[in-house]
Amino acid sequence: MLSRKKKLEIPVYLFMGFLEAGKTTFIQETLEEDYFNDGERTLLFACEEGMEEYDEELLKRTNTTLVYVEDQEDFNTEFLTSKLLEHYPDRVIIEYNGMWTIDHMVEALEGTPLMIFQTIVSANAETFDLYMNNMRSLAVEMFKMAELVIINRCTKATPRATYRRSIKAVNRSVQVVFDSMVPGEDMGEEEEELPFDISGDEIHLEDDDYGVWFIDAMERPELYDGKTMVMKTRVFKAMRMPKGTFVPGRHAMTCCADDIQFIGYLCHTNHAKSSTIKSLKNKMWIILTAEVKVEYNEEYKDKGPVLYAKRIEAAEPPEEELVYF
Numbered sequence: 001m002l003s004r005k006k007k008l009e010i011p012v013y014l015f016m017g018f019l020e021a022g023k024t025t026f027i028q029e030t031l032e033e034d035y036f037n038d039g040e041r042t043l044l045f046a047c048e049e050g051m052e053e054y055d056e057e058l059l060k061r062t063n064t065t066l067v068y069v070e071d072q073e074d075f076n077t078e079f080l081t082s083k084l085l086e087h088y089p090d091r092v093i094i095e096y097n098g099m100w101t102i103d104h105m106v107e108a109l110e111g112t113p114l115m116i117f118q119t120i121v122s123a124n125a126e127t128f129d130l131y132m133n134n135m136r137s138l139a140v141e142m143f144k145m146a147e148l149v150i151i152n153r154c155t156k157a158t159p160r161a162t163y164r165r166s167i168k169a170v171n172r173s174v175q176v177v178f179d180s181m182v183p184g185e186d187m188g189e190e191e192e193e194l195p196f197d198i199s200g201d202e203i204h205l206e207d208d209d210y211g212v213w214f215i216d217a218m219e220r221p222e223l224y225d226g227k228t229m230v231m232k233t234r235v236f237k238a239m240r241m242p243k244g245t246f247v248p249g250r251h252a253m254t255c256c257a258d259d260i261q262f263i264g265y266l267c268h269t270n271h272a273k274s275s276t277i278k279s280l281k282n283k284m285w286i287i288l289t290a291e292v293k294v295e296y297n298e299e300y301k302d303k304g305p306v307l308y309a310k311r312i313e314a315a316e317p318p319e320e321e322l323v324y325f
Helices: 023-032 056-061 077-087 102-109 128-134 136-145 160-168 207-219 275-279
Strands: 010-016 042-046 064-068 091-095 114-124 148-154 175-180 202-204 228-236 245-253 260-264 285-297 302-314 322-324
Touching: 010 023, 010 136, 023 042, 023 056, 023 091, 023 114, 042 077, 056 064, 077 102, 102 136, 114 128, 114 136, 128 136, 148 160, 160 175, 160 207, 207 228, 207 245, 207 260, 207 302, 207 322, 228 260, 245 285
Parallel strands: 010 091, 010 114, 042 064, 042 091, 114 148, 148 175, 202 228, 245 322
Antiparallel strands: 228 245, 228 285, 245 260, 285 302
């Protein structure tokens, strides 16, 4: 532990992503910003050497000390503490290796005065699918921690909506930004191509569309305010839930077979015209017809979609019970 009393906590700016995701470039751009280039001492741990090298003049100008860490085993509590005692930084930047586990990093930070202040994940649009298909668990763990995900090297053909849903499925509060590979090009807002029609007052979801709707309703709840949803869902009830409510939803695979979550929105049943409501049981499948209202709910700790059931009928399970993103 550092002995200097005024340094009870040292803020850590954590940058994560796979190789050639643009981490080094983004860190150097960050060091150029006024709020970083203020004369305070910065200690930078680089846990991989990519194609881009750090500019020595920039490091000197911004009072930044660069320390390379070659092996995951070397990134440990003792090593971090020794470097903090050697350099006494005002803040720390960690360029973490995307192939190293998050658990290892968390364990290494324990017992040090280092406190994660901000987490940013960089991703390369050209390799996004490759890593999500082959190293999904590592990618998902990074997305879970992130406050900001920057997907760079995008083109107009980049399926931004699909990538955003994949990330939002594991971290609902994260901000996702797309950066064009053409300097100065504004990617703008991509028009979401939904697999269902939202133009009418009543929206019918096919079984495969639930995941898309769930994420879209979370991001753009105003589109569904006052609309009536008709969809096949499963019932979740818990003792702590208010009387006359349940959560209709689906089980979703956000990472792998070991990371299946139930996703759904709160539903009130006080005005449902169905005898089925009296016999609702956990895990039973239903066809739910419900109006969506965007309102504050204590369960969400914020405003969000709340369902008001109009009709509930028992149903057979869909051919594919899991939702995928």
